[in-house]
Amino acid sequence: MALNRIFDIAGSAMAAQSTRLNTTASNIANADSANGDATKVYRARHPVFQATAQPNAQPFGELLSEQRGSVGVAITGIVESNEPLAQRYQPGHPDADENGNVYVSNVNAVEEMVNMLSASRSYQSSVEIINTTKELVSQTLTMGNS
């Protein structure tokens, strides 16, 4: 039944979007972390989305068969941003290097807010789809009873 596969698709989208929300929360939380060693500074993290098994153009007869993989979303990895780190002169900082400089994480607060909004909107759309599908399935199950 095709309707049941929608739960998998929308569910995978919700999982992916909540991972995105998680990385955004982690980025915003660590936006001000600083360290004297540039390799130890927190760098902004972003998930990489990929469609799972997108079907190619094929005859509809094959398409109707159950073998076709659903097109959900998968997260193939989480990459760290390569944006340059900001250097700040802060001799009082406990982790400052010998010149009194610290490196601040490269989190872009504006970008993170936009990511957060986009992720929550997409999450909401998936929830709506699941609700609608649930309704359709229950209506189909009670067919002839009304």
Next chain:
Amino acid sequence: MINDPFANHAQALALRAERNEVLAANIANADTPGYKARDFDFRAAMAEQMPTQRIAVAVTDDQHIGTANTVFETRTALAYRIPAQPSIDGNTVETDIEQAQYADNVLGYQASLNFINRKIRGLQLAIRGNS
């Protein structure tokens, strides 16, 4: 007709459910780079599901070509949607359009379901008589 009480609504339901899945996949992949939104022509797919109303011709000789039986196989392929505003990461999903199509498709599904329900009720009434 009493022989075929649900006409083509059963096929319509299956196609609507299939289209729902395609549209749900589009909305799910709204943020996936490089994903191309897909859809199929419901009217064309439905037209292929309709049994052709042909009267069978009697074959009295081997050389005669008989009329084919009804084929319930469609060849409507999934097509790519042409985006109004393609994004720079190669994604062609426009969430608002997909949601509008999804709503329309859900209504179509419920309409077919309603027709089937009414038909069942009508048949039950006919069977039970005036009780």
